[in-house]
Amino acid sequence: MTTSVLLTKKSAWSFFYRFGLFDPVIPINYDLSIKGAFEALAPKPTNRVLDVGCGNGRLFYHARSWLAEGGRLVGVELSKGGAESARYRTEQLGFADQITVKQGDMRQLKELELGVFDGAVSHFSIYMLQTQPERQAAVKQVGNLLKPGAKFVFAVPSETWSVREIFADACQVESKRSDINWLHSAFRQWVVYPMTAIGFRDLEKGLDEDLFHRYTPEEITEHLTKGGFEDIQIERIYGGNGYRAVARKI
Numbered sequence: 101m102t103t104s105v106l107l108t109k110k111s112a113w114s115f116f117y118r119f120g121l122f123d124p125v126i127p128i129n130y131d132l133s134i135k136g137a138f139e140a141l142a143p144k145p146t147n148r149v150l151d152v153g154c155g156n157g158r159l160f161y162h163a164r165s166w167l168a169e170g171g172r173l174v175g176v177e178l179s180k181g182g183a184e185s186a187r188y189r190t191e192q193l194g195f196a197d198q199i200t201v202k203q204g205d206m207r208q209l210k211e212l213e214l215g216v217f218d219g220a221v222s223h224f225s226i227y228m229l230q231t232q233p234e235r236q237a238a239v240k241q242v243g244n245l246l247k248p249g250a251k252f253v254f255a256v257p258s259e260t261w262s263v264r265e266i267f268a269d270a271c272q273v274e275s276k277r278s279d280i281n282w283l284h285s286a287f288r289q290w291v292v293y294p295m296t297a298i299g300f301r302d303l304e305k306g307l308d309e310d311l312f313h314r315y316t317p318e319e320i321t322e323h324l325t326k327g328g329f330e331d332i333q334i335e336r337i338y339g340g341n342g343y344r345a346v347a348r349k350i
């Protein structure tokens with residue numbers, strides 16, 4: 101394991117979250133993937149939803165219309181910086197009474213006494229667990245907290261995840277954006293993304309060393325089936341660099 105990868109694992113997410121750097125620097129295709137994960141879950145206003153490895157709560161931002169209708173969310177995040185930023189976001193969005201953020205380990209979901217849920221999302225979080233049994237167990241634990249028929253949206257890196265492909269795709273999406281002007285888009289492509297890519301290269305090393313995990317569709321299906329899910333639909337997302345599975349708890 102290289103020192104830089106070790107650093108990524110232990111502190112980089114927390115650093116980016118703590119200093120408010122995550123939202124402005126994430127590639128647009130990654131942000132659209134978070135949005136897509138929530139849209140794929142499509143919870144009802146009466147539902148209570150779990151966000152496993154919620155980071156700084158970027159998903160909460162994409163869930164704000166649903167929250168305005170009364171939705172309730174629980175986020176679980178290992179890093180202190182992430183959990184604190186996610187809590188701060190709940191206040192900024194004005195939904196602090198509907199969102200609970202627990203700093204804790206997704207390998208101990210049961211011990212965190214979270215109650216039961218009508219739906220769950222794990223957006224690029226379970227892949228960070230180092231061993232196959234841990235990743236499998238995490239999926240099963242999510243399943244144990246879901247009501248029968250509840251949806252689980254599970255997004256992970258694909259076997260072809262690469263920094264080059266992610267940023268090539270991100271630049272293509274950027275150049276077609278209509279929500280920001282061309283100067284802002286150019287700034288993101290030529291200034292922000294090359295810097296973000298440095299951090300992503302470290303992540304790539306972690307994936308190459310299997311400290312973090314790239315999935316095949318077969319593996320996703322196996323984990324979800326063994327975790328007590330059925331009706332599994334898998335699609336490529338994130339410019340082909342990820343998979344999003346949607347499954348139902350049996």
Ligand SMILES: C[S@@+](CC[C@H](N)C(=O)[O-])C[C@H]1O[C@@H](n2cnc3c(N)ncnc32)[C@H](O)[C@@H]1O
Nearest residue numbers: 113153154155177178179205206223224225228
């Ligand atoms: C790639 S980030 C994704 C964050 C968020 N889901 C998103 O898409 O913006 C992975 C997150 O999983 C968290 N994480 C890693 N291992 C964890 C664990 N054992 N328990 C809870 N969270 C964990 C990390 O701290 C990090 O915030």
